[in-house]
Amino acid sequence: MTHLSQESEPTEVLRDRIAAVLGRARDRSIRLTEAVDDDDLVRQHSPIMSPLVWDLAHVGNQEELWLVRDVGGRDPVRRDIDELYDAFKHPRKDRPALPLLGPVEARSYVATVRDKVFDLLDGFRFDGRRLVADGFAFGMIAQHEQQHDETMLATHQLRAGPPVLSAPPPPAAVVPVTGEVLIPAGPFVMGTSTDPWALDNERPGHLVDLPAYVLDAAPVTNAEYLAFVADGGYAEPRWWSGPGWRYRSAEGLSAPMHWQRDGGDWGYRRFGRFAPLVPDEPVVHVGYHEAEAYAAWAGKRLPTEAEWEKAARWDPVSGRSRRYPWGDEDPTPEHANLGQRHLAPAPVGAYPAGASPLGVHQLIGDVWEWTSSPFQGYPGFTAFPYREYSEVFFGSDHRVLRGGSFGTDPVACRGTFRNWDLPIRRQIFSGFRCARDARPDEVA
Ligand SMILES: [Fe+2]
Secondary structure (H helix, E strand, C coil), X not given: CCCCCCCCHHHXXXXXXXHHHHHHHHHHHHHHXXXXXXXXXXXXXXXXCCCHHHHHHHHHHXXXXXXXXXXXXCCCCCHHHCHHHCCCCCCHHHHHHCCCCCHHHHHHHHHHHHHHHHHHHCCCCCCCCCCCHHHHHXXXXXHHHHHHHHHHHHHHHHCCCCCCCCCCXXXXXXXCCCCEEEECCEEEEECCCCCCCCCHHHCCCEEEEECCEEEECCCCEHHHHHHHHHCCHHHCHHHCCHHHHHHHHHHCCCCCCCEEEECCEEEEEECCEEEECCCCCECCCCCHHHHHHHHHHCCCECCCHHHHHHHHHECCCXXXXXXXXCEXXXXXXXXXXXXXXXXXXXXXXXXXXXXXXXXXXXXXXXXXXXXXXXXXXXXXXXXXXXXXXXXHHCCCCCEEEECCCCCCCHHHCCCCCCEEECCCCCCCCEECCCEEECCHHHHC
16 A cells, blocks of 8 residues: 555554455455355355355445445446345345356456455545545445355355365363353443444444343353253243244254254264364354243343343443453454354353453354344434445344354454344354343342
């Protein structure tokens, strides 16, 4: 990049940060799409997922629409393909039948778009429109690509065949983490009005007053979840909601997705490799209905979204809401299992540096955590920059998930970040932890 000495340091720093996060996202997209051959790229590995080659060109098309055309005011690269890559025009199950760009064309397209974006970024001044203030549009596009990279990782997990991805195992547990943490009653600021790359559904910051509650110090582990399975939890309707039981019965569920029996013992198929369950690893690939049933069996409930966020952000010393459980600084590898560095959740107790001041562990990274909250706009919500980012999903159909997973990049994961999905979805890297109301003797 050109270095213009008369420009303010923050603008240069911002450009460098944007270039770095865009580059990191692209490296990951390339790794995930080069790991398989062209047949695999164009094939649909599950009706609920897109072919990988659709995700790749869709990432480029969104980048073209927002950065090349809107922010940059440049001529279209491929206006003719906009419709093919509009996620609202074609459900995932129909995407393989579309006249999509092939692997060679898709790679060339995303590279052309990226070249234009770097050309635009060189010397770009982040002033004038709200869309570009603090580099928001660039940050939005980097987050979008990373979200698709996580989706592509989930597609890899659904793919049959020999393993093609590998990564070092996550760190071992270094501290024992068990039991529950009492979160005292009182107000906290939920959401944010100031985090520059926070998306519309995270805004605005607003006060939420909660009674005292108790939250598990760690996500529910495989060993804990196995106890529910072994206790006949999947055969006992009283633990399940009406819709949950109907879903469990219709699908014949008996364990989390990707669990398989090996003789008498349960194991897990992860990116093409079968291994015994790791007892102290957070359970992953459970849907909302399963999480809710487990919580009922355990005599607890799922936390609300506000309860999750207060535990993750509220600093009891200052009373302030911070960006992460450990403070305001961006995640490092010591804080959390993010960014596909490892292709599995880390055992409970592996990230003491990422714990909250009250001692809640692994809120960020490892597994997305189901909350009991439907996805709704916060008081004062305004759609930005477009309704289709979040507003069209508001309502009672989806439940909010928080905290990111081992497949989530740090740029797309904050204490305020909100993910949402249907209660039946299990292909995502989803787990949970339980909560309960505080008893009077606990708050006296
Ligand atoms: Fe998308």
